[in-house]
Amino acid sequence: MSERPAIRITDFTKVYRGFGQRAHTAVEDLSLEVAEGEVFGFLGPNGAGKSTTIKSLLGFLRPTRGRLEMLGQSHSDVTTRRRIGYLPEVASYYHYLTARETLRFYAKIFRLPRAGLAQRIDEVLDRVGLLTQADRRVGTFSKGMTQRVGIAQALINDPDLLILDEPTTGLDPLGQREIRDLIADLRRRGKTVFFSSHELSRVEEVCDRAAILRQGRLVRLGALDELMPPQHGLEAVVAELDEGALRSRSPWPVQVLSRRSAELTVCLEGAEDLRAALNLFGELGAEVRLIERRRPRLEDVFVEAVSGEERRG
Ligand SMILES: Nc1ncnc2c1ncn2[C@@H]1O[C@H](COP(=O)(O)OP(=O)(O)OP(=O)(O)O)[C@@H](O)[C@H]1O
Ligand SMILES: [Mg+2]
Known part of the structure; x- marks a missing residue:
């Protein structure tokens, strides 16, 4: 320094x-x-x-x-x-x-x-x-x-x-x-x-x-x-998606990053085969609106750094 x-x-x-x-x-x-x-x-x-x-x-x-x-x-x-x-x-x-x-x-x-x-x-x-x-x-x-x-x-x-x-x-x-x-x-x-x-x-x-x-x-x-190192996975913004149906049918662990009105942002990390993921969304009648590289968020770094903590009064 x-x-x-x-x-x-x-x-x-x-x-x-x-x-x-x-x-x-x-x-x-x-x-x-x-x-x-x-x-x-x-x-x-x-x-x-x-x-x-x-x-x-x-x-x-x-x-x-x-x-x-x-x-x-x-x-x-x-x-x-x-x-x-x-x-x-x-x-x-x-x-x-x-x-x-x-x-x-x-x-x-x-x-x-x-x-x-x-x-x-x-x-x-x-x-x-x-x-x-x-x-x-x-x-x-x-x-x-x-x-x-x-x-x-x-x-x-x-x-x-x-x-x-x-x-x-x-x-x-x-x-x-x-x-x-x-x-x-x-x-x-x-x-x-x-x-x-x-x-x-x-x-x-x-x-x-x-x-x-x-x-x-x-x-x-x-x-x-x-x-906030760059993230490797992808995330998809999907509308008209039945979250329960996705969870029961998905071969990869489903992680929902955010929910905004009718749109869900789903992490595709673990979904090795992007085409299979897209097919699954199609089969569930969902509409894929955006796919992009996962953006690192300070909030995630923060939660990871302080998780497991009991609040002090
Ligand atoms: N005057 C005081 N006497 C005793 N303990 C105190 C006093 N002031 C703060 N503490 C304790 O010290 C710890 C740190 O408090 P501090 O106010 O520095 O936290 P902070 O990070 O600023 O939190 P916040 O985000 O809520 O503002 C807390 O456990 C608090 O209860
Ligand atoms: Mg303070």
Whole structure:
């Protein structure tokens, strides 16, 4: 990895200890690096330790063991902190401030110069689709609108490194696309983005590399191409297919990949003889609409990596 990665986490362990409670290891021996200019997806099921790691990176939690650095420094370095944007998992803002005033408040924290600030605030509000709502109080905002304030807040100082804990949570499909485009745009501008997410299809569209945590341990790490190797089998989209009849007649194990209205997507892996498979569909009165090479899906990689896991509370 590069000499000076944007993020370097070394042997990080976090054990939560509460009074009268059993110690709970949330993250164990995590090491990973994120290069400058990279878009990195930090994945894992609920309770896997993503937010714990992110909060420790930013210095809101003390690591039990290990080192966490951003831009070559620990979180406590003030000049480094000004180059970082952070969207927390759960954020609360002053209810009585408007969106515009909220951003002005954060600009003050970062000590941004006053010259050009009004324009900068408008640009950022526009970027997250809130410009027309700029003078409404944040306390009256919907969940998705509040999330957009959070993203605007993370962008206000034009950071070199963005750390986003579930940026698409609560956003409508359009909003989710906007975040994807925003991240792609930041990447074009040479910024580093480290974000956690459960929207795997979005992660797939925008990430260079990803890590998957399971019960606080790193179970997958790599470029998306490595995590999702090309699949060899074929898949068929078939309409008017009686699934039960297919299962009872098929000589190969039937795996249904998705069901959408009257169409089934069936994996043809194991169906050595494509012609025989097509004949069988014909005999069952089904209509084959599409046959294509199986597309690797991050969701499959994720499920395989974390399956067998019991959820942790
Ligand atoms: N303050 C705390 N005290 C005790 N345990 C905690 C605390 N915060 C988190 N945990 C535990 O640490 C583990 C990891 O939690 P964390 O919030 O890091 O998960 P996550 O990967 O961000 O999950 P999600 O996808 O639900 O946001 C969980 O088992 C959680 O119960
Ligand atoms: Mg979390």
